[in-house]
Amino acid sequence: xxxxxxxxxxxxxxxxYGYYLNPDADFLRDxxxxxxxxxxxxxxxxxxxxxxxxxxxxxxxxxCPCDYRDPDxxxxxxxxxxxxxxxxxxxGKTPIAPIxxxxxxxxxxxxxxxxxxxxxxxxxxxxxxxxxxxxxVKKRLWYCRQCGYVVYREDPPYVCPICKxxxxxxxxIVVSAxxxx
Ligand code: SF4
Numbered sequence: 001x002x003x004x005x006x007x008x009x010x011x012x013x014x015x016x017y018g019y020y021l022n023p024d025a026d027f028l029r030d031x032x033x034x035x036x037x038x039x040x041x042x043x044x045x046x047x048x049x050x051x052x053x054x055x056x057x058x059x060x061x062x063x064c065p066c067d068y069r070d071p072d073x074x075x076x077x078x079x080x081x082x083x084x085x086x087x088x089x090x091x092g093k094t095p096i097a098p099i100x101x102x103x104x105x106x107x108x109x110x111x112x113x114x115x116x117x118x119x120x121x122x123x124x125x126x127x128x129x130x131x132x133x134x135x136x137v138k139k140r141l142w143y144c145r146q147c148g149y150v151v152y153r154e155d156p157p158y159v160c161p162i163c164k165x166x167x168x169x170x171x172x173i174v175v176s177a178x179x180x181x
Pocket of ligand 1: 046081
């Protein structure tokens with residue numbers, strides 16, 4: 001994956017969702033480089049501003065564009081890394097402000113606990129104790145009550161990737177033993 005391809009992918013995604021890429025050329029290039037490096041390292045473009053575990057199951061929510069992008073852009077005007085930004089921010093009508101990390105803390109701790117050595121500080125022993133193996137991540141079936149989109153993952157997404165309904169619109173599909181057997 002070349003840097004140009006990473007850029008094109010981000011541009012196309014921004015266009016699809018009505019966002020813009022950060023106009024600061026150096027800052028933008030650094031973020032795109034980070035995405036490229038992560039894709040080469042892990043096989044998927046995990047967020048350049050967060051620690052990835054290198055295990056797809058644990059990192060699924062921070063593959064760019066992450067689960068948190070849309071709610072962050074809606075609330076703060078940019079994603080956590082400030083790669084994607086809203087029009088009013090681009091036009092300087094709304095200043096860029098620091099964004100609190102929306103990723104649940106237990107997911108951050110898990111990532112730290114199994115993160116590869118590359119440039120990542122290892123967590124305290126206590127953090128390791130609460131980190132499950134990726135195979136222990138309990139995935140469930142969720143469906144969007146607005147558009148019917150179905151996804152198999154640990155938690156429902158914050159925003160439906162198809163119709164943009166909020167997380168609250170997702171319900172779990174419970175398969176009973178009699179139905180499955
Ligand atoms: S915070 Fe921004 S750059 Fe990071 S994964 Fe989310 S959308 Fe991508």
